Amino acid sequence: MKKLLYIFLFFLPVFGCTNLDSEMYDVINPTIFPKTEEDAEALVTAAAYRPFWSNLWSGIFTEGEGGIQIIGDMTTDLGDCNWDDAVWTGVLVPEFTPYTSGVTQFYDYVNNISKMTLTISRIEGVDMDQAKKDRLIAELRCARGWLAYLLYDWFGPIPVATLEQLENPLQEEILPRPTKEWMVNYIETELKEAIKVLPPVYSASSSDYGRMNGGLAYTVLMKLYMLEGRWSDAVACGRELMKADYGYALQANYEDIFTLENERNSEIIWACQEKRDICESMWLAHVLPSQYITENENIQKWNGYRVPWAFYHTFAPQDKRLKVLVGEFTDEEGEVYNEANPGPGGEMTLGALPVKYGEDPNATGEESEVDWVVYRYADVLLLMAEALVREGNAVTSEAAALFSEVRERAGLSRYGAGDFTGVQDFLDKILLERGHELWFEGCRRSDLIRHGKYVEKAREKGSVTAADHFNVMPLPSSAITNGKGIVLQNLVY
Numbered sequence: 001m002k003k004l005l006y007i008f009l010f011f012l013p014v015f016g017c018t019n020l021d022s023e024m025y026d027v028i029n030p031t032i033f034p035k036t037e038e039d040a041e042a043l044v045t046a047a048a049y050r051p052f053w054s055n056l057w058s059g060i061f062t063e064g065e066g067g068i069q070i071i072g073d074m075t076t077d078l079g080d081c082n083w084d085d086a087v088w089t090g091v092l093v094p095e096f097t098p099y100t101s102g103v104t105q106f107y108d109y110v111n112n113i114s115k116m117t118l119t120i121s122r123i124e125g126v127d128m129d130q131a132k133k134d135r136l137i138a139e140l141r142c143a144r145g146w147l148a149y150l151l152y153d154w155f156g157p158i159p160v161a162t163l164e165q166l167e168n169p170l171q172e173e174i175l176p177r178p179t180k181e182w183m184v185n186y187i188e189t190e191l192k193e194a195i196k197v198l199p200p201v202y203s204a205s206s207s208d209y210g211r212m213n214g215g216l217a218y219t220v221l222m223k224l225y226m227l228e229g230r231w232s233d234a235v236a237c238g239r240e241l242m243k244a245d246y247g248y249a250l251q252a253n254y255e256d257i258f259t260l261e262n263e264r265n266s267e268i269i270w271a272c273q274e275k276r277d278i279c280e281s282m283w284l285a286h287v288l289p290s291q292y293i294t295e296n297e298n299i300q301k302w303n304g305y306r307v308p309w310a311f312y313h314t315f316a317p318q319d320k321r322l323k324v325l326v327g328e329f330t331d332e333e334g335e336v337y338n339e340a341n342p343g344p345g346g347e348m349t350l351g352a353l354p355v356k357y358g359e360d361p362n363a364t365g366e367e368s369e370v371d372w373v374v375y376r377y378a379d380v381l382l383l384m385a386e387a388l389v390r391e392g393n394a395v396t397s398e399a400a401a402l403f404s405e406v407r408e409r410a411g412l413s414r415y416g417a418g419d420f421t422g423v424q425d426f427l428d429k430i431l432l433e434r435g436h437e438l439w440f441e442g443c444r445r446s447d448l449i450r451h452g453k454y455v456e457k458a459r460e461k462g463s464v465t466a467a468d469h470f471n472v473m474p475l476p477s478s479a480i481t482n483g484k485g486i487v488l489q490n491l492v493y
Contacts, residue, residue: 037128044136047119048143054272054372055279069442076444077457080306080350094458104476138197142212145190156472157183174486204264210273231391238384248377259358269375285366289347291331300366306351320411326353
């Protein structure tokens with residue numbers, strides 16, 4: 001792959017999409033820009049935050065077919081879709097190849113790491129408050145570590161250009177894929193260096209809410225350690241995030257996490273901040289059939305995403321999370337839609353409606369101002385419980401108690417350490433619990449891989465080519481062609 005050129009176009013979304021105006025910076029000349037603190041902030045907003053937004057069809061966390069959370073969950077036992085768009089080919093029934101656009105599309109985000117590296121270099125020379133500069137650089141390092149983690153989890157090691165290589169764009173150099181050890185160390189170092197500078201959190205009332213912070217960095221670091229099987233390191237991250245400094249806590253009601261009225265609640269570690277005409281989510285449009293009654297009649301309903309009935313039936317009937325995972329509804333004519341009566345257009349043939357998010361009363365189409373949740377505290381508690389058991393190869397009372405915090409919120413009984421027949425029984429139960437708690441939050445793929453069940457579930461969905469190498473996605477064929485034998489493909493056949 002050729003290294004990134006100096007000249008590229010920045011669109012400046014707000015960090016988390018607050019009220020900053022958007023601007024265009026074209027043909028950046030580093031000898032005249034950036035010069036001021038305002039310039040530095042603009043560059044960081046573009047480089048560090050642009051990849052991580054959710055604005056209709058744009059950003060790595062879009063609710064559309066370009067979202068890594070959505071695509072990841074769609075490859076597992078908890079996702080399906082009524083549409084037959086080309087992007088779903090090889091995704092809904094996992095049959096990955098270098099031409100499966102749904103999974104290979106995310107490789108393009110590699111270039112954003114280079115943009116972040118160049119931006120760090122550019123703002124280092126700006127005459128501005130040093131503490132502010134240090135924070136901006138820490139945000140960029142957090143962003144580099146976070147994006148590198150997402151891509152590493154998806155593809156395995158990815159080429160990462162050095163500043164020296166990027167500063168010589170006319171000298172063509174094809175970057176090889178690094179070793180796994182180098183990649184993990186890179187991600188870990190970036191996140192740890194960011195943590196040294198970033199505040200633990202920003203308060204819900206802060207104008208900086210939505211910026212990179214220590215809680216986000218520790219969460220990503222914890223997920224990296226879970227991916228690598230470094231259980232004691234994951235436990236250390238979990239204990240850090242449980243400190244009062246962060247103020248994280250479960251909400252009393254599951255459905256309240258995802259509403260406009262309760263945005264920025266204490267369970268959310270990081271969410272894409274949605275704002276009318278700046279950044280807008282569109283979850284309900286992707287989920288709801290036209291017959292589904294909403295208070296706001298102007299919400300568009302495209303009748304797409306589903307949770308398969310087989311997974312839906314793994315929930316206990318009394319599970320309160322079923323309030324927003326809808327297995328039955330009644331239309332305005334009194335017609336009841338469910339598994340037995342899926343509707344004239346097969347609206348519920350594939351499964352239940354993953355409603356999850358509340359309505360935006362002012363939406364006039366697909367758009368919504370309800371913040372899109374990326375990471376939250378329940379995820380951390382369940383990872384912590386799992387890591388504790390894996391670390392000591394024993395079910396402890398602490399692990400059972402952490403597990404039970406999430407179960408109790410769902411209206412389910414508590415577990416004690418003696419309620420499990422052994423370590424494997426605990427792991428099986430917590431894997432299922434994570435599916436029940438975190439559907440369509442982008443966790444299921446990595447959870448199944450960690451538990452050694454991803455390929456098994458792919459075969460249950462009908463895949464005839466699923467094999468162990470499906471635990472990482474293939475690089476797009478263009479990356480291999482441009483790599484000229486230096487960039488090597490993951491095993492795909």
